[in-house]
Amino acid sequence: MIVVVTAAAVPGYLHPQNQINLLELSIEKAIVALALSFVIVSGEIDLSIASVMGLAAVLVAWLRQQGVPVEVGIVAALAAGTLCGLFNGYWVAIVGLPSLAVTLAGLIGYRGVALLLVEDRSIGGFPDWFNRLGQQPLVGPFPLALIVFAALVVIATVLLQFSGFGRYVYVVGSSREVARFSGVRVPRVKMAVFAMSGLTAAFSGVLLAARLGAVRGSTAEGFELDIITMVLLGGVSIFGGSGSMAGVILSILVILNLRNGLALANATGNTQAGVIGALLILSVLVPNLIAAARARAVRSARVEAGRRSLPSAK
Amino acid sequence: MRIQHGAALSLLAISALVIAACGGPAAAPSATVSATASATQAASPSAAGVAKATPGQSVKMMLLPKFLGILPFTQANKGATEAEAELKNGTTHAFVGPTADNSVQGQIEFMTNASTQGYKVVMISNNAGDQIAPAAQAAQAAGVKIVAWDSPIPSAKGESLFVAQVDFNETGKVMADMALNLMGAGGGKFAILSASPDAANQNAWIKALNDALKDPKYAKLQLVDTVYGNDQSEKSYTQAQALVAKYPDLKVIMAPTTVGIAAAAKAMQDGKLCDKVKVSGLGLPSEMVSYTLNGCAPQFALWSFVDLGYLTYYASYLLATGAIKGADGEQFEAGRMGTFKITKDPTRSDGLRVLMGPFKLYDKNNVEAEAK
Numbered sequence: 001m002i003v004v005v006t007a008a009a010v011p012g013y014l015h016p017q018n019q020i021n022l023l024e025l026s027i028e029k030a031i032v033a034l035a036l037s038f039v040i041v042s043g044e045i046d047l048s049i050a051s052v053m054g055l056a057a058v059l060v061a062w063l064r065q066q067g068v069p070v071e072v073g074i075v076a077a078l079a080a081g082t083l084c085g086l087f088n089g090y091w092v093a094i095v096g097l098p099s100l101a102v103t104l105a106g107l108i109g110y111r112g113v114a115l116l117l118v119e120d121r122s123i124g125g126f127p128d129w130f131n132r133l134g135q136q137p138l139v140g141p142f143p144l145a146l147i148v149f150a151a152l153v154v155i156a157t158v159l160l161q162f163s164g165f166g167r168y169v170y171v172v173g174s175s176r177e178v179a180r181f182s183g184v185r186v187p188r189v190k191m192a193v194f195a196m197s198g199l200t201a202a203f204s205g206v207l208l209a210a211r212l213g214a215v216r217g218s219t220a221e222g223f224e225l226d227i228i229t230m231v232l233l234g235g236v237s238i239f240g241g242s243g244s245m246a247g248v249i250l251s252i253l254v255i256l257n258l259r260n261g262l263a264l265a266n267a268t269g270n271t272q273a274g275v276i277g278a279l280l281i282l283s284v285l286v287p288n289l290i291a292a293a294r295a296r297a298v299r300s301a302r303v304e305a306g307r308r309s310l311p312s313a314k
Numbered sequence: 315m316r317i318q319h320g321a322a323l324s325l326l327a328i329s330a331l332v333i334a335a336c337g338g339p340a341a342a343p344s345a346t347v348s349a350t351a352s353a354t355q356a357a358s359p360s361a362a363g364v365a366k367a368t369p370g371q372s373v374k375m376m377l378l379p380k381f382l383g384i385l386p387f388t389q390a391n392k393g394a395t396e397a398e399a400e401l402k403n404g405t406t407h408a409f410v411g412p413t414a415d416n417s418v419q420g421q422i423e424f425m426t427n428a429s430t431q432g433y434k435v436v437m438i439s440n441n442a443g444d445q446i447a448p449a450a451q452a453a454q455a456a457g458v459k460i461v462a463w464d465s466p467i468p469s470a471k472g473e474s475l476f477v478a479q480v481d482f483n484e485t486g487k488v489m490a491d492m493a494l495n496l497m498g499a500g501g502g503k504f505a506i507l508s509a510s511p512d513a514a515n516q517n518a519w520i521k522a523l524n525d526a527l528k529d530p531k532y533a534k535l536q537l538v539d540t541v542y543g544n545d546q547s548e549k550s551y552t553q554a555q556a557l558v559a560k561y562p563d564l565k566v567i568m569a570p571t572t573v574g575i576a577a578a579a580k581a582m583q584d585g586k587l588c589d590k591v592k593v594s595g596l597g598l599p600s601e602m603v604s605y606t607l608n609g610c611a612p613q614f615a616l617w618s619f620v621d622l623g624y625l626t627y628y629a630s631y632l633l634a635t636g637a638i639k640g641a642d643g644e645q646f647e648a649g650r651m652g653t654f655k656i657t658k659d660p661t662r663s664d665g666l667r668v669l670m671g672p673f674k675l676y677d678k679n680n681v682e683a684e685a686k
Contacts, residue, residue: 018430025423120542122443122511135448212418212445216511222415264431268382269413269420 022260027145028204033230034156035200038193043173043240044099048106049201050223056205058114061123061215085198093190115217124214134210157245173240365646372404380441382411386619393623418442425449429456435630439464443512447471463626465515470665474640482661486522501534504566509545550577569595579605599684
């Protein structure tokens with residue numbers, strides 16, 4: 001519906017280049033949303049994703065400044081992201097602390113490290129091949145990040161919906177106890193989803209650095225809320241155990257198209273944020289209202305049935 | 315006008331999109347450029363002629379400041395609006411921008427969307443350093459003219475022209491002179507409170523200041539630190555406090571940004587430090603008047619942002635209508651401000667510049683008259 005309305009309203013919206021533009025402008029967030037879906041389905045949350053993105057981007061830039069080749073810097077950044085994820089996972093899965101608190105600490109801590117490394121500076125001057133990967137089309141009109149996103153969509157869908165690991169994630173998310181008694185190694189599953197989240201966030205951070213061509217300590221600051229919105233709007237329950245990858249992918253497309261439509265109509269950033277916020281509330285509210293209405297209907301039907309059965313019981 | 319106020323409900327906003335489309339004419343951009351083919355407008359820079367604008371053409375233009383919500387940019391928009399009325403442009407320009415905390419990403423997004431939206435010119439005060447260059451180059455390739463004002467694209471990649479408020483090297487000398495005035499012949503320690511680390515104009519001025527300081531005249535001035543307040547009042551305020559705490563014998567805070575200088579002056583005033591630490595830099599008289607009169611910021615400088623917006627609009631209109639090509643040596647007339655010349659930018663390794671000027675120094679003698 002959004003696509004149709006916007007296409008009618010804004011000339012040039014359906015142009016293929018615009019569709020590529022709108023994906024490219026937020027592609028890093030979309031990629032992380034795929035990994036975060038696993039965390040949320042497993043009944044946890046990872047607030048540290050944007051800070052891990054920033055830290056990874058900063059690491060590549062900072063290491064380059066210290067004379068380390070960018071190739072090595074990328075590997076180091078990915079390793080650091082995975083470590084951040086494992087660190088989060090350790091406190092949540094092994095020690096049993098709430099993920100909200102652990103990853104909130106991560107949000108602050110990892111960002112802190114990034115800021116320590118570059119202070120207030122803006123570091124650029126990456127080699128050309130690195131910038132080109134982020135800024136120029138690789139195959140046809142599609143830049144690398146878009147191709148990676150497409151591949152990850154397939155991998156994430158298969159992993160969550162059609163693999164044993166995916167089923168474990170759902171079971172862990174619906175009930176930890178049930179999962180434990182049915183022989184699922186809950187800590188191991190949780191460690192895995194957090195490590196995935198960290199690795200993907202770091203990878204996205206590197207992509208972001210390549211697209212922007214320069215990095216600051218505040219790179220990717222505040223992205224976590226957009227990414228969580230993408231997942232929740234896709235129908236993944238914040239309590240874990242339900243939701244689907246198809247929903248998340250659809251929600252990513254809806255949000256990006258909506259934002260782009262609003263931007264093309266010159267709505268300010270605040271308006272865009274307001275609209276997406278309202279949409280999120282609706283997306284949580286409507287299913288709950290429907291569920292409540294249905295429950296009420298069932299209850300009154302039961303009462304009705306009980307009343308009808310009364311005379312015969314007399 | 316469009317849908318700025320429809321923030322409350324998503325459904326409302328979506329339906330507002332339809333209305334916006336009906337209300338906003340989608341300008342027929344391709345027709346506008348060819349309409350310039352009048353004989354007098356044959357834009358040949360070698361003819362030593364001064365290009366003049368042909369009013370009444372329709373050019374869809376975007377004025378993109380670093381972010382919305384501070385006075386200098388609003389003043390620039392006032393100047394652009396004034397020029398627009400004179401040139402009778404059939405399409406009202408858009409004055410849009412990101413929020414201050416999303417400036418880099420936001421500017422890239424506006425730049426990326428510009429050609430889809432049918433803009434013929436983006437007038438940008440660049441806050442994204444060279445990070446904006448890929449998007450600007452893509453827009454240029456799609457036929458959009460990119461005119462920088464206030465803050466250029468450092469590499470000049472993707473930029474047709476830069477309308478410079480003042481000579482960037484001169485800014486360094488002006489700041490060095492003000493620091494010398496405030497500290498006296500004895501000299502002492504001073505620090506810079508800048509905008510954001512990606513701001514090309516501030517970075518160029520800081521570099522120019524460092525170069526100027528090599529002059530033996532300023533030998534006793536010791537620049538001890540450069541910090542960034544990101545053009546946010548609160549952050550600038552705490553950064554100014556932090557500077558004083560870190561350097562107890564600091565004598566001057568030099569802030570080459572209107573947000574930073576006002577915040578630093580307030581921080582010194584609130585901390586009752588104005589006898590020890592003076593604030594100077596680039597500021598707006600209306601925001602600085604009380605600090606200048608109470609001695610916290612005895613001297614500062616600036617130029618007219620209204621004129622800058624006006625001149626930028628003229629240059630952009632001339633460029634988009636083909637009256638000038640954006641080449642070294644071309645001259646053009648910009649309404650009430652007179653004739654200007656496009657030259658190579660001596661303060662960057664690449665790029666073309668139109669120099670506005672002049673600097674205006676403010677102190678207790680003239681600040682009240684300007685503040686009105």
